[in-house]
Every structure is written in C-alpha cells, then in structure tokens.
Amino acid sequence: MAWKRFFSRSSEPKPPAPVVSPRPDASGIVRRRPPAADPAMQSRLDTLRQRRDMAAYDLERSVAARQPENPWRERMDLLDRSLATIEDDLRALDAIPPLPPISLAETPITDIDVRLAQPVSIAFTIGAERFAWEEEIDWDQRGGPVVRGQVRQRSGNAATLVPPGVPEVRREALERHLAESAAVLALDLRDRALEGEPLPERPTLADLARPCPVCGDWRDWRGHCDTCATRAFRRQTLRTEAARIAQE
Ligand SMILES: [Zn+2]
Incomplete structure (x- = not known):
C-alpha cells in the first residue's frame, strides 16, 4: 500500500x-x-x-x-431585462388615456396695469379677483443694466377661478395650473410692456387653461402643457437609458 x-x-x-x-x-x-x-x-x-x-x-x-461565460450571460440577461422594462415604461407612457377636457369660461381678464417704473409691477382682474405681482429689484453687481428679476405675487387667489362644476379629483390640479398660468401671463405682460409690444387683445380666463388635445390636461397662457413636457422628458430619459444599455 x-x-x-x-x-x-x-x-x-x-x-x-x-x-x-x-x-x-x-x-x-x-x-x-x-x-x-x-x-x-x-x-x-x-x-x-x-x-x-x-x-x-x-x-x-x-x-x-x-467563468467568462457565466458573468457575461448574467450581465446580458440583466441588460435584456432592463431594456424590456424600459420598453414597458415607454409603452405605458403612450398608453395613458387623455383626461376628459375641461374648458373654462371666457371670463374677460380686465384692468390690465403694467408699470415699468422700479419696481416693475403687473396687475389684472379676473372676475372679482385682483391679481398683482411686483418685480424684485436685482441690480447687476458690476453696475450694468438691471437684470430682470423674479416677480413676487402680491395678490390673487387662483382657487377662486376654479368653477364649481369641476370634478373634485381635478380641482387641485386646475387651481395649481391657473396660479402658474396667471404668473406666465403676468411675465408676458411685463415683457410686452418692456419691448413696447401691444398688450394681448381681450384675454380671458379660458386662455389661461385651454385643454391640451394630447393629454387632456391644460395648456398655460403661452400654450405650454406641463404634463406633455414632463412625459416628453421621461421618454427622452428612457430612450437615452435604452441607448446606453444597447451599447454595453
Ligand atoms: Zn398635454
């Protein structure tokens, strides 16, 4: 042995x-x-x-x-799953049904008042509500021309603009939208006054919240839809991620 x-x-x-x-x-x-x-x-x-x-x-x-096979295969499986998830997310984004459109009354926006003396101020009335903003003075540090600063809202409650008939689930979103859209209008009025352009003709409450034909949410005074913009950004992010994964 x-x-x-x-x-x-x-x-x-x-x-x-x-x-x-x-x-x-x-x-x-x-x-x-x-x-x-x-x-x-x-x-x-x-x-x-x-x-x-x-x-x-x-x-x-x-x-x-x-080993070179196993981690590789695992990695490929992981990438395939990630790509599938991204495709699912993109499909889900496209599949969101549009909200039922809600239009507001053509209530005139009146008593538009833009003062260019410092501090610049903007005001208008919708229904019984007076909205007013004042620009915060922001002098250029090097003594140059004035840098256009933020406007601070002094008065106006967007909640008063939400019609009673709007369903409960969308009231808060509409109030938020109207507050933002009114501020967009205020900045537009200021910029028009500064550029010497004419003020908009007969603006109405409805102009602050036109239903978006794509998503059913609302577009602001400038026609911008926040919901569509957010979805477009999300799509872009997902596509960039998919392209990055496909290159690995
Ligand atoms: Zn939209």
Whole structure:
C-alpha cells in the first residue's frame, strides 16, 4: 500500500523540524504551516499539502475557465431585462388615456396695469379677483443694466377661478395650473410692456387653461402643457437609458 511504502521510505532519520516557523528547516525550506508532530512524517505531510494545493489550484483554474461565460450571460440577461422594462415604461407612457377636457369660461381678464417704473409691477382682474405681482429689484453687481428679476405675487387667489362644476379629483390640479398660468401671463405682460409690444387683445380666463388635445390636461397662457413636457422628458430619459444599455 502506498501509505506504507511512503512511511517506510520517510522513516529514515531526519533532522528535527524547527518548532518556531517560519524559518528555514535543515533542508532550507521555509515552512509557513505547522510542522508535523512527528518529524519523521514531515516529508509526507509536505507532499500531501503540496498535492492538496495543486488540486485546489486545478479546481480554481477549471472554475475560472468557465467563468467568462457565466458573468457575461448574467450581465446580458440583466441588460435584456432592463431594456424590456424600459420598453414597458415607454409603452405605458403612450398608453395613458387623455383626461376628459375641461374648458373654462371666457371670463374677460380686465384692468390690465403694467408699470415699468422700479419696481416693475403687473396687475389684472379676473372676475372679482385682483391679481398683482411686483418685480424684485436685482441690480447687476458690476453696475450694468438691471437684470430682470423674479416677480413676487402680491395678490390673487387662483382657487377662486376654479368653477364649481369641476370634478373634485381635478380641482387641485386646475387651481395649481391657473396660479402658474396667471404668473406666465403676468411675465408676458411685463415683457410686452418692456419691448413696447401691444398688450394681448381681450384675454380671458379660458386662455389661461385651454385643454391640451394630447393629454387632456391644460395648456398655460403661452400654450405650454406641463404634463406633455414632463412625459416628453421621461421618454427622452428612457430612450437615452435604452441607448446606453444597447451599447454595453
Ligand atoms: Zn398635454
């Protein structure tokens, strides 16, 4: 039996292995592992350890040889799933049904008053509500011309413009939209006055919230639909992400 043959071979007298490692033993080998309890077994122990290390190395290598496939496949699966999710998100965006359009009354916007003296102020009346803004003075630090600053609303409650018949679920959104659209109108009136352009003819409340034919939400005074813009941005973000994934 191999064991016995080996034992008999290695049973020849050998110098005792050092007790404190690592230190070269008599044969000049530095042992990083505990020496054999029986010095006569040291050579056998070394051989077994060497075989074990080689087996471990072979195993490691065979695993590594297969590895380039697995992480790659996993990565591709992950990318495929990400692309599918993006496509689902894009389809879901396109599938959102438009809201039922809600038009507002052609209530005239009256008593438009734009003052260009500092601080610039803008005011108009819708129904019984007076809306007013004042520009916050923002002098150019280098003493140059005045930089057009933000306008601060001084009066006007958009909630009073929401008709009673508007469904509860959309009242808050409409109030927010009207507040923003009224501010857009105020800035437009200021810019027209500054440029010497004529003021809009007979603006109405309805002009502040025309139903968007695409999404059914409302467009503001300048015809901008926030909902469509948000969706367009989302689509763009998803497409950019899909293009990035496709390049990987
Ligand atoms: Zn829209």
